[in-house]
Amino acid sequence: MHGWIVYNGNLGGKFLEHARLFEDSARRLGIDATVVANHSVLSMIAQGNSALLGVSDRPTPDFVLFWDKDLYLARALEQRGVRLYNAAAAIALCEDKGRTYQTLADHGVRMPTTVLGPRIDAWSGVVDYHYYQMVEDVIGFPMVIKESFGSFGSQVYLMEDRAAMRAKIAELGARPFVFQELIASSYGRDLRLQVVGESVVAAMHRTSTQDFRANMGQGATAKPHDPTPEQTEMAVRCAQILGADFAGVDLLFGAGGEPVLCEVNANAHLLNLRECTGINAADAMLAHIAKQVAWQRER
Numbered sequence: 001m002h003g004w005i006v007y008n009g010n011l012g013g014k015f016l017e018h019a020r021l022f023e024d025s026a027r028r029l030g031i032d033a034t035v036v037a038n039h040s041v042l043s044m045i046a047q048g049n050s051a052l053l054g055v056s057d058r059p060t061p062d063f064v065l066f067w068d069k070d071l072y073l074a075r076a077l078e079q080r081g082v083r084l085y086n087a088a089a090a091i092a093l094c095e096d097k098g099r100t101y102q103t104l105a106d107h108g109v110r111m112p113t114t115v116l117g118p119r120i121d122a123w124s125g126v127v128d129y130h131y132y133q134m135v136e137d138v139i140g141f142p143m144v145i146k147e148s149f150g151s152f153g154s155q156v157y158l159m160e161d162r163a164a165m166r167a168k169i170a171e172l173g174a175r176p177f178v179f180q181e182l183i184a185s186s187y188g189r190d191l192r193l194q195v196v197g198e199s200v201v202a203a204m205h206r207t208s209t210q211d212f213r214a215n216m217g218q219g220a221t222a223k224p225h226d227p228t229p230e231q232t233e234m235a236v237r238c239a240q241i242l243g244a245d246f247a248g249v250d251l252l253f254g255a256g257g258e259p260v261l262c263e264v265n266a267n268a269h270l271l272n273l274r275e276c277t278g279i280n281a282a283d284a285m286l287a288h289i290a291k292q293v294a295w296q297r298e299r
Contacts, residue, residue: 001063002033005019005026005033005064006073007037008068015068019067022286025283029290033286038068060080061082065285066086067267069095071088071092085289086245089243090266096149107237109234109237110254126170129166136165139180139181141165142158143179143181144159147177158182183254185255186254188211191225191252192250192273193227194270202273203227206220224277224278228259234259245285245289250262250264
């Protein structure tokens, strides 16, 4: 069994460290895995057909652990019949928070009240703020504005009043975003549950004393967490609805302690989780992939 572990070569650092983490897990499971930077294999179209540039010296893999968000490359690999973990469609849904919430809607998933911002083109900018009154009427202040594409909590903003809200909208320009209810009962705390297949393999409770966000990248601390059946069920169900083989699912605490979905990460980082819980989720992920590849061969 041979696979690729694709990571973003322009980012390096912790992204390459994660790729090596997966490579080590694969080796322990007897899987031959090669770490591949996304910029070393390029998607191309030649004579009207999808092709890959930079693969002449690489055998076609049995699977790809796609630890990146390069959807052009992900889709090109799938067009060649390669099974990706996660699939390109799942990565796309998780990458775009607006699409995440829309896809989970009507499935009974408890989420904050969310309004998707209208499309704003860079050439026009915001010319009329009157319709944002509807958002104020539904959500009120304080509210959260989230950029649809962002990581580590750095594109999530707390709006205390109308002036701050409108200033942020003008600042964001053409970047897509959503408005969201602030879950006050979860201010500065949340849960990260790492889903693999139909199970939660590790979880941590994150807390910040300085910020409404509980992201580790924003200075939060963490402790191991034993998820309740309801928390586990919600996390696994969200990953399955989005088509993800594995995902880092972030849950908030509702007013009565009930889980409320925050977001779903198709490429959730594992190093903080391992440091907090002592569990290397990469082992479970590679074992899941090996099982799936073996099952496909037997069909």
